[in-house]
Amino acid sequence: MIEVQDVRVDPSTRRAWRGEQEVLLSRKEFDLVHALIVRAGSVVSREELMRDVWGVTFWTSSKTIDVHLGWVRRKLGDDTRHPQLITTIRGQGLRFETGLSIADTGS
Numbered sequence: 001m002i003e004v005q006d007v008r009v010d011p012s013t014r015r016a017w018r019g020e021q022e023v024l025l026s027r028k029e030f031d032l033v034h035a036l037i038v039r040a041g042s043v044v045s046r047e048e049l050m051r052d053v054w055g056v057t058f059w060t061s062s063k064t065i066d067v068h069l070g071w072v073r074r075k076l077g078d079d080t081r082h083p084q085l086i087t088t089i090r091g092q093g094l095r096f097e098t099g100l101s102i103a104d105t106g107s
Contacts, residue, residue: 004040005085005099007076009033018076028053029072032065036086036096045093069094 002009008017014030016023025033031053036044049065050056070080078085087095 002034002037004037004096007033007037007085009037023075025072025075028068029075032068033072033076033096036094040096041098043089043093043095049094065094 002011006019009015009030011034014027016025016030016033032049035049035052046065053068054064069086072078073080073083073086076085084099085097087097089095
């Protein structure tokens with residue numbers, strides 16, 4: 001079980017929860033969340049996501065990622081305009097936020 005903020009994923013059963021509520025994700029949606037949550041706090045490039053989630057090593061359209069990301073954000077209840085769970089780092093990729101602010105980490 002992997003838990004970051006109030007999102008939990010169980011890779012063995014491919015199930016996900018936000019708080020106590022189970023979130024039903026498609027196979028690709030789960031793979032996208034899993035690819036991001038296992039690297040929480042780190043930026044994951046779109047190229048890495050295309051390789052890890054879609055199994056392609058060539059660059060297609062980022063629209064595939066954007067569409068799935070939109071569905072995931074809605075299902076997890078993450079505000080698409082001001083996301084708190086998965087943020088887009090312009091020109092770099094996506095990051096699953098740990099929920100810790102600089103004040104929390106002592107930095």
